[in-house]
Amino acid sequence: MTARPEPRFARVASLIADPSRARMLALLLSGEARSAGELAHAVSITPQTASTHLSQLLDAGLVKLRAQGRHKYFMLADADVARLLETLALVAERDSVAARWETPMYRPLKYARTCYCHLAGELGVKQHLALIERGVLVEAEDGALALRETSREWLQAAHFDDAKIATLYRESTKKRFAYGCMDWSMRRDHLAGAFATTLLEHYLDKGWLRKTKTQRALASTPAGAAMFAKLF
Amino acid sequence: MTARPEPRFARVASLIADPSRARMLALLLSGEARSAGELAHAVSITPQTASTHLSQLLDAGLVKLRAQGRHKYFMLADADVARLLETLALVAERDSVAARWETPMYRPLKYARTCYCHLAGELGVKQHLALIERGVLVEAEDGALALRETSREWLQAAHFDDAKIATLYRESTKKRFAYGCMDWSMRRDHLAGAFATTLLEHYLDKGWLRKTKTQRALASTPAGAAMFAKLF
DNA sequence: GCTATGCTTCGATCTTCGTCGAAACATTCT
DNA sequence: AGAATGTTTCGACGAAGATCGAAGCATAGC
Known part of the structure; x- marks a missing residue:
């Protein structure tokens, strides 16, 4: 029929x-x-x-x-699969979300963690918001986020060297360079895409974030905390 | 351990x-x-x-x-469950997405369909983009979308009467009034939330869209096509 | 009250699929 | 070549769960 x-x-x-x-x-x-x-x-x-x-x-x-x-x-x-898993978790955990995230065990995960290859949690959401608010990333007509010429300042403030910055601008034309990804602890978007991956690697490189024993949790170092306060 | x-x-x-x-x-x-x-x-x-x-x-x-x-x-x-199902479909169908959506059977679904209670498909994405581009909806600091005072013009152009407009503004302070929802055929956000639901009901009321025999597909009437050309 | 309709609970059946032991295959190192 | 390590295939076992018939509850209408 x-x-x-x-x-x-x-x-x-x-x-x-x-x-x-x-x-x-x-x-x-x-x-x-x-x-x-x-x-x-x-x-x-x-x-x-x-x-x-x-x-x-x-x-x-x-x-x-x-x-x-x-x-x-x-x-x-790919990131679509990661997004799927996070969305699934969002629904699976929502009844207990508020309570769960505040338990000592989950606290670090709520603050910052990896999602696929990028930064999630409070810090990830803050990053997403800050970069858009400061105009470092702007939404293109196809929904993706793109760098602007003026974004260079922010990148320099984040201690990226000129070579790396040039690379980023070159990559920024590619698909899925930067876009929003639903965060299941915050119920808000955090930043995803190749750019987000680069940022996370950079933070780890510079020693602003470090991985913890807990699977996906990340902790910010004193230097990192100061940096993030400036950048986000 | x-x-x-x-x-x-x-x-x-x-x-x-x-x-x-x-x-x-x-x-x-x-x-x-x-x-x-x-x-x-x-x-x-x-x-x-x-x-x-x-x-x-x-x-x-x-x-x-x-x-x-x-x-x-x-x-x-709720809409989170709808989002989950659409995300799941996005991953499940992605290999065949491009081909599948162009087959005669799926064509109407791609143009416009219901997702939970709101409008999805090409028309849904176009609506989302247009409302943001024209400033009818603006992103608040918490990621949600909100009406502005100047949005009244658009609502009037869409043939909402004054009472309904007042109701919308009253509702607009609630959580989840309007926000983006990933569209699995377009791989872009369309508009979701209470506002989106109201809009869809309105379009059906006014006879600008009508339901088809196919489960979720929607077709626009001549009057609707003219209207949407103006509004989006 | 009785009857019809819609939904649920119980018990039994049957299929699906996750699991591991055993053995095979592939790659690297000596 | 031979040994060691990592991964895969095959076959059998067992548990989980989807399904339906039959009977039980609940509601609506007479």
Whole structure:
């Protein structure tokens, strides 16, 4: 009778539905690449089982693969997948969000964490807001965010050297250079895209942020705190 | 050892993963309320089965319920759930998106459709862009979109009467009055929120848009086409 | 009250799929 | 070449859960 589009998203959901796969995907949300064995160990399953899971995720395009010798490194396929996982978490956690984020265990995660390869949490949202408010990034007609000529000042204030700045301007014409990504702890956008990735790497490089023992949490150093107060 | 947060989103994903539940959710994406029996029939399962499914969705907060006599009407819990489903679809369909949307069957869906209770598709994206570009909506400091005093002109041009306009301004202080929602066919934001819902109802009222036989597709009438050309 | 209709609970069945042991395959190192 | 390590394939087992028939509740209308 009526052509009812069999929802293809059920397949994707079923891939995320399995606890082992979900845990692997959650690990990969940090943006780092992990080998099959690492992932298996991290979620407490045998390598065989992990292998089947990973090949399924690969087939569905949720993860991508970089083979290196006898190792296979997996990462999330792209930022859309990361966005999907964060959106899923937003819905899954919303009842308990307010309470949960204030517990000591989650506090650092709320302040700053990695989402895919960029900065999320309070600091990530603040960054997103500040860059738009100060006109460092402007929304182009296609919804993406772009650098302006005057953005150079901010980049210099953030201690980027001239070579790096030139590179950024060159990359800024590419698709998905910078755009908003929903933050599930803040329910607001934070900054995503290649530019966001570069910024995060830069902050880590300069020692303004450091990774913590907790999977995805980031802490700002004293120098970083001072810097961020100026920049955001 | 390390406190690894068992990903709660796996539970949500598993709820969407079942084909029957997924089809029901897809139906509810139109924003309309459907009774349990209707849903059962629409996805070709018995009422008993549908009942168990719906109670699970209810428990998880994916749908909400309005009981009316011996009928129970279900709808998506809120716009976050709609956003989740659209994000899921974005990832699920992305390989075939470009091709798929151009097939005759999907063409009307791409032009305009309902997403939860608001307008999506090309027309929805155009509306979002136009309202921001013309300054009818401005982004507040918390990321939400708000009306301005000068927005009254646009509302009048859209044939809203003074009483309705007053109501809109009163509502505009509420949370989630207007904000962006990712559109999976356009990969851009369209307008969501209470304001977007009102606009869509208004367009249908005025006969500028009409529902089609296809589930969620909307078609614009000649009068509507002329109107939208002016407004967007 | 009784009957019809819509929804839910219970029990049983059947399918799907995650899991691991065993063995194979691939790559690197000596 | 041979050993060690990382990953994959195969087969079997077992648990989870989707489904439906039958019976039970609840509401609306007579």
